[in-house]
Amino acid sequence: MQSFKMAIRSILSNKMRSFLTMLGIIIGVASVIMLVSIVTGYMSSMVESFASMGVDRINVSVTNTASRVLEPDEMYEFFDDNRDTFLYMSPTVTPQGRVKYKNETLSSTRVGGYSDDYLSVMGYEMEAGRNISWSDISGNRKMAVLGYYTAWYMFGSSENAVGESLKIGNALFTVAGVVQRQDEDSLEQGGTDDFVWIPYTVAAKMNRSSQIGSYIVTIRDVTKADEDAEMIEDFLYTVFRNDDLYTVVANSSMLAEMNRMISQISLMLGGIAGISLLVAGVGVMNIMLVSVTERTREIGIRKALGAKRRTIMKQFVIEAAVTSTIGGLIGIAVGSVCTGLIGTAIGIKATPTLSAVLISFGVSVGIGLIFGYMPANRAAKLNPIDALRSE
Amino acid sequence: MVPLISLRHIYKIYEMGDETVYANDDISLDIDRGEFVAIVGKSGSGKSTLMNIIGALDVPTKGTYLLGGEDTGEMTDDELAEIRNRMIGFIFQQYNLLPKMSVLENVELPLLYQGVRDRERREIAMEQLKRVGLEDKAFNLPRQLSGGQQQRVSIARALAGSPSLILADEPTGALDSKTSREVLGFIRSLNEEGNTIVMITHDKSIAMHAKRAVQIMDGRITFDGSIEEYAKL
Incomplete structure (x- = not known):
């Protein structure tokens, strides 16, 4: 305790020098905290928006070859056999051709061919009209379901849109329904509410190769995502006999992967x-x-009066450690404040991560102890006679 | 009675380049408790070297030094520190007070290294300050005191640990003649109270305040006797 008091006294007695010593540590600690916290905060918000895209979804994509083809019927059969595991399924096809209304080509509107389940996969609800139906699919009916923004942009309102026509590529489609607005904050071209869905069978026919290469599946139990993905892989292996020909990715494992990347980067x-x-x-x-x-000289006096080597050693090591610890604490404070400020400025929620704070604190104490050791050792070994003579 | 200080055939030899210097050249000396000895010599005579050995700040190259009956020859640095702390009170020419600590804290320092606890330490230190008449300056910084006052604080510090020996190195070197006389008078009264005092000086008139004189020249003792006899030299 005495040593602490002496250390504090010594530090206070030469404030400018002590501050300059601490400055390096303050900057170092503050920058560690800021960097790690801001990056983590940034990535977490990315993960959050990614997570909202559905941890219960599994994306399946296959490469149909001349010899082996996965027919939608086979996929449906597999799905039906495993309804206790899987909840919804929809093939996904991207048709050739842009959305055209009157003379305008809406190039940022997403067009996709799906089944009736897709609405449920996405967790959306209809606002006007009706969803894609099985009869649309089997009858190759050229009907479309619009996103809220698309409907509003083209026809003024969701209700007005139902029954109206639009072109995709060169084909004419009739609007059968409009989906509820999803993004409460903004409505823009290419945004969440700007899309057109058509039956996947129709979309497939619009493509040169009318085969279906990808599906999206929802699982009932998100904790079993990896096992369920494996189940699908096993099934696909029986069809293709070659695991290069298909890819099954669970969103949740992508999330886990992202988290791993975040940790590595931080x-x-x-x-x-x-x-x-x-x-x-x-x-x-x-x-x-x-x-x-x-x-x-001071060391010489102390030694003459009876201070042992380890006493002098302790005095200087503790002084170094206290200096750098105080610097560390100030750095943590500065870093935390700056993290908050910068986070607000760039619009992400960034709080100082606890591990960064603890590690920085530990490191600053450690720095004082380690880097104070050599000078302290030198002090302790001074010959009192020579020391007394100096200055 | 075993002498407090017993020096037997002390040599302190330095190799300076290709020259060999005998700073102390076969010195033997006994000092009993209660004595007041002045070790006199010019600069370069070897008196400082001898003082360092007596003060357990240094060990002789050859010979034995028994302090309070203990042989310092085989002691480690830490053991020497301990003996200094317990048995010797230093009074330096430059006072050597720590500038950033208060007067009281300076006096406490030997007690701190003895391991004496807070309150007792403070009490003892205050007593010593009273003894030198400076208890009202206890919380001042050394630089706020005059030279003579600082030297008295230094004396209080030397006394604080209840040492067996008081070792004063040119105690009046930095003081004017009036203050010097005061300080020397004080040192003499300390001896009258029973303290053993060894005073190092180059000045014969200062030495005259002691009771015994030991003259040193070129590393050897050239005179060792009562102050009356020394006066006749």
Whole structure:
């Protein structure tokens, strides 16, 4: 305790120098915290928006070859056999051709060929008219379901849209229904509410190869995502006998992958910022060496009066450690405040991650101890007679 | 009675380049408790070297030094520190007070290293300050005191740990003649109270305040006797 008091006294007695010593640590710690927290916050918001895209979905894509083809009927059969695992399924086809209304080509409107289940896969609800139906699909009916923005843009309102016509490519489609608005904040071209759905059978016919290469499936139990994905893979293997010909990806595993990437990136960035802490440590050591030289006489007096080597050692190591710890605490405070400010400025929720704070704190204490050791050792070994003579 | 200080055939030898210097050249000396000895010599005579050995700040190259009956020859740095702390009170020429600590804290320092606890330490230190008449300056910084006052604080510090020996190195070197006389008077009264005092000086007139004189020249003792006899030299 006494040593702490002495250390604080010594630090306070030369405020400018102590501050300059701490400055390196403050900057180092603050930048570690800021970098890690902001990157983590940024990536978390990315993950969040990704997660809202459905952790219960599995994307299946296959490459149909001349010898092996996955017919939709086979996929449906597999789906029917496993309705206890899978909830909804829809083939997905992207037709050739853009949406045209009157003379305008709406190139940012997404067009997709799906089944009646797709509405449920996405978790949407109809606002006007009706969804794609099985009879549309089997009858290759050229009907369309519009997104809220698309309907509004083309026809003024959802109700007006029902019954109206639009072209996709060169084919004429009739609007059968409009989906509820999804994005409460903004309505824009190419946004969440700008889309046209048509029956997948119709979409497939609009393509040169009328085969269906991808499906989207929802599972009942999100915790079993990996197993369910494997189930689909096993089934596909029986069809293709070659696992290069199909890909099954569970959104949740992509999420896990993203999280892993985030951790790796934060670690890397933390490491880079950590280099600045190393430099700060060298700064502490330098100042401590200067301090020891300046206080040679004082050390000589203490030794003459009976201070042992380890007493002197402890005095200087603790002084270095207290200095860098205080610097670390200030750095944590500065880093946290700046994290908040910058986060607000760029519009993400960034809070200082606890691990970054704890590690920074630990490191700053460690720096003081490690980089203070050498100068302290030098002080402790001083010959009292020579020390008394100096200055 | 075993002497407090017993030096036997002390040599301190330095190799300076291709020259060999005998800073202390076969010195033998006994000092009993209660004595007041002045070690006198010019600069370069070897008196400082001898003082360092007596003060357990340094060990002789050859010979034995028994302090309070303990042989310092085989002691480690830490053991020497301990003996200094317990047995010796230093009074330096430059006072050597720590500038950033208060007067009281300076006096406490030897007690701190003895491991004495807070309150007791403060009490003892205050007592010593009273003894030198400076208890009202206890919380001042050294630089706020005059030279003579600082030297008295230094004396209080030397006394704080209840040492067996008081070792004063040119105690009046930095003081004017009036203050010097005061300080020397004080040191003499300390001896009258029973403290053993060894005073190092180059000045014969200062040495005259002691009771015994040991003259040192070129590393050897050239005179060792009562102050009356020394006066006749």
